[in-house]
Each structure stands twice: as C-alpha cells, then as structure tokens.
Amino acid sequence: MRRDSRLSGVLHVLLHMAEDDTPKTSEALGRAMCTNPVVIRRIMAGLRDQGFVQSEKGHGGGWRIACDLNKVTLRDIYEALGQPEILAMGNRTDMPGCLVEQAVNAALGKAFDEAEELLLRRFGEVTLAMLSADFNARFKGQRDKFKLEKAHDD
Amino acid sequence: MRRDSRLSGVLHVLLHMAEDDTPKTSEALGRAMCTNPVVIRRIMAGLRDQGFVQSEKGHGGGWRIACDLNKVTLRDIYEALGQPEILAMGNRTDMPGCLVEQAVNAALGKAFDEAEELLLRRFGEVTLAMLSADFNARFKGQRDKFKLEKAHDD
DNA sequence: TCTCATGTAACTTCATATGATGCGTGATAT
DNA sequence: ATATCACGCATCATATGAAGTTACATGAGA
Numbered sequence: 001m002r003r004d005s006r007l008s009g010v011l012h013v014l015l016h017m018a019e020d021d022t023p024k025t026s027e028a029l030g031r032a033m034c035t036n037p038v039v040i041r042r043i044m045a046g047l048r049d050q051g052f053v054q055s056e057k058g059h060g061g062g063w064r065i066a067c068d069l070n071k072v073t074l075r076d077i078y079e080a081l082g083q084p085e086i087l088a089m090g091n092r093t094d095m096p097g098c099l100v101e102q103a104v105n106a107a108l109g110k111a112f113d114e115a116e117e118l119l120l121r122r123f124g125e126v127t128l129a130m131l132s133a134d135f136n137a138r139f140k141g142q143r144d145k146f147k148l149e150k151a152h153d154d
Numbered sequence: 155m156r157r158d159s160r161l162s163g164v165l166h167v168l169l170h171m172a173e174d175d176t177p178k179t180s181e182a183l184g185r186a187m188c189t190n191p192v193v194i195r196r197i198m199a200g201l202r203d204q205g206f207v208q209s210e211k212g213h214g215g216g217w218r219i220a221c222d223l224n225k226v227t228l229r230d231i232y233e234a235l236g237q238p239e240i241l242a243m244g245n246r247t248d249m250p251g252c253l254v255e256q257a258v259n260a261a262l263g264k265a266f267d268e269a270e271e272l273l274l275r276r277f278g279e280v281t282l283a284m285l286s287a288d289f290n291a292r293f294k295g296q297r298d299k300f301k302l303e304k305a306h307d308d
Numbered sequence: 309t310c311t312c313a314t315g316t317a318a319c320t321t322c323a324t325a326t327g328a329t330g331c332g333t334g335a336t337a338t
Numbered sequence: 339a340t341a342t343c344a345c346g347c348a349t350c351a352t353a354t355g356a357a358g359t360t361a362c363a364t365g366a367g368a
Contacts, residue, residue: 008262034249041345057346059336062345089157103285103288108162115272122264130261156324177313209315211367214366215367
C-alpha cells in the first residue's frame with residue numbers, strides 16, 4: 001500500500017513559503033519538491049479555495065501565504081486537501097446482511113474510528129506557526145553547530 | 155486510496171470456521187468471501203505458520219481452527235497477516251537533509267505513531283472469543299426478533 | 309491409482325495516484 | 339499593442355501494487 005504524502009508535501013511547501021513574503025511560482029515550488037508544477041497547482045487548489053494561500057497570474061506572480069499561521073492547524077490543511085483517507089485498512093462490506101460481518105466490522109470499526117479521531121485531534125493541536133518555529137529552531141541549532149565547528153578550526 | 159480489507163476478511167473466515175469443527179475447504183471459504191480459493195490460501199498461510207489454524211490435504215481436508223479463541227487477539231491475527239500498513243498517509247522522505255522536511259516529519263510522525271499505537275492497542279484488547287460471542291449474541295437477537303414477529307402474526 | 313485439497317509460482321487484470329502535455333485566461337513589462 | 343509569464347484545468351500517459359487467475363506439484367485418503 002503506497003502511502004499518500006500530500007499532506008507532508010504541502011506542509012513542506014507552506015513552510016518554505018512562510019520564510020519570506022515574495023510570491024513563489026509553481027515551477028519553483030515543484031523544483032523544491034522534486035515534482036511537477038501541475039501537481040503543485042493541483043495540491044494548492046484546495047488551500048486557495050479555503051483562503052489559506054492566494055495565487056497571482058502574470059509577471060511576478062505565484063503563490064503566497066494568505067492566512068495567520070497561528071490560526072491554521074494541520075487539521076485545516078488536511079481538510080483543505082479534501083480529507084484524504086487516513087487508514088490503509090478498512091471493513092469488508094461485501095455482505096452487509098451477514099451477522100458475522102456485522103460483528104467483525106463493529107469491533108474493527110470502533111478501533112478504526114478511535115485511531116482516526118486521535119490523529120485528527122493531534123492535527124488540530126499543531127499550528128503552522130508551531131511548525132515554522134520548530135523549523136527556525138532547527139535552523140538556529142544547525143547554524144550554531146556550524147559556528148562551533150568553525151571555532152574549533154581556528 | 156483503496157483500503158486493505160484482508161484483516162476484516164480473515165476474521166470473517168475465522169468466525170465462520172469457529173461455528174463448528176469440520177474442516178472447511180479453501181473453495182468453500184472463497185465462496186463465502188466472494189473471492190478466489192487461492193486468495194484464501196494466501197491469506198491463511200500466515201495464520202497457519204503461526205499455528206492459529208491448520209490445513210489438511212486430501213479427501214475431507216481443509217482448514218480448521220487450531221488455537222484457543224480466548225488467547226488470540228486481533229493483534230495476533232494482524233501480525234500473522236504480515237503487519238500490513240495501517241496508515242494511508244506518511245512522511246515524504248525525498249529530502250532527508252532538508253530542515254523544513256525534518257520539522258514537518260517530526261510533527262506528523264508523532265501523530266502518526268500515536269494513532270498506530272492506539273489502533274494496535276485496541277486490537278490487542280479484543281480476542282477472537284469476544285468476536286464470536288458478539289456474533290452469537292447478534293444471532294440470538296435476530297432469532298428472538300424473528301420469533302417476536304411471528305408471534306404478532308398469530 | 310484416482311480423486312480431492314492444499315502449496316506456490318507466475319501471470320493477468322484492475323484501480324488509482326502521480327506525472328506530463330496542451331491550451332486557455334489574465335496580468336505585467338516593454 | 340504584444341510578448342511573456344504564470345496560473346487553471348482538462349486530458350492523456352505511466353507506474354505501482356493489490357486482487358484475481360492459471361497451472362502444476364505434492365500429499366492424503368477412498
């Protein structure tokens with residue numbers, strides 16, 4: 001079962017966009033994501049419709065953040081992507097009248113629902129601003145490490 | 155994203171097998187599951203290797219339960235299937251060195267791990283005996299309902 | 309020894325996600 | 339004005355993996 005990495009990908013793009021306010025073309029974002037510009041547009045379409053990003057045509061056009069990073073959570077982005085499937089497993093439904101199947105699906109379905117709910121709850125607890133802050137902390141950490149290494153060279 | 159229903163399917167088969175101790179052929183189980191006998195064998199192979207079921211060749215052969223239903227949980231069956239993917243989503247890993255990707259994957263990965271862990275924990279809490287009991291309760295319920303309806307006809 | 313049933317490997321569909329192409333529309337620079 | 343740039347979108351191509359199918363070998367019992 002191949003895993004869907006659109007959410008991971010679009011967050012990657014958003015964080016790159018968050019670093020400065022200049023519009024980024026689909027082509028540039030596609031290069032950064034090792035994918036096709038059309039795929040970028042396809043993914044971003046949902047976010048644009050929800051007002052999280054905006055796009056401009058023509059010279060100097062491209063994509064730009066259009067929301068408060070403190071207000072938008074991973075769950076919002078997940079939903080803007082069209083709520084892709086979370087679980088790779090599911091219930092059989094070939095024989096809805098079969099009591100065996102009903103018993104099995106009841107037990108599995110409960111576990112599935114709980115896991116999905118937990119994941120969405122966690123998504124709802126993380127804002128884009130938190131992600132961006134984490135990135136900047138990592139960036140600072142790496143820079144300091146680099147400085148330290150350089151200091152040792154002196 | 156098409157959902158994997160092997161776990162649901164194999165539990166269905168096991169519950170049918172649990173109803174009586176006569177061997178069931180792959181062909182009969184395949185009919186009950188609307189699938190091919192070879193698919194049944196393929197799925198059951200893992201359970202056989204773990205000793206949860208046993209198969210016999212030749213006349214009167216087929217599949218039979220070979221474990222204590224009280225001791226075996228959904229998690230055991232899940233593992234006997236080869237631990238199929240639980241989540242349909244995952245992290246991008248195209249650019250492991252990218253700090254943005256690290257930040258994104260850290261946040262998502264934590265949520266993913268928690269959801270998977272919860273699901274497996276729930277699986278571990280349900281035994282095959284519980285499923286079978288639930289089925290029998292449903293069966294009794296339906297029979298009583300049927301009796302009641304019949305009583306009204308009189 | 310004939311039939312039945314599993315054990316496997318190899319092959320064929322089939323569904324779906326992703327990538328690619330082409331053309332239309334609007335915005336900006338010259 | 340018009341040439342260029344960038345998105346919008348429909349459509350087609352490709353790749354991947356699960357499920358289904360076929361074929362044949364092996365072993366057990368009638």
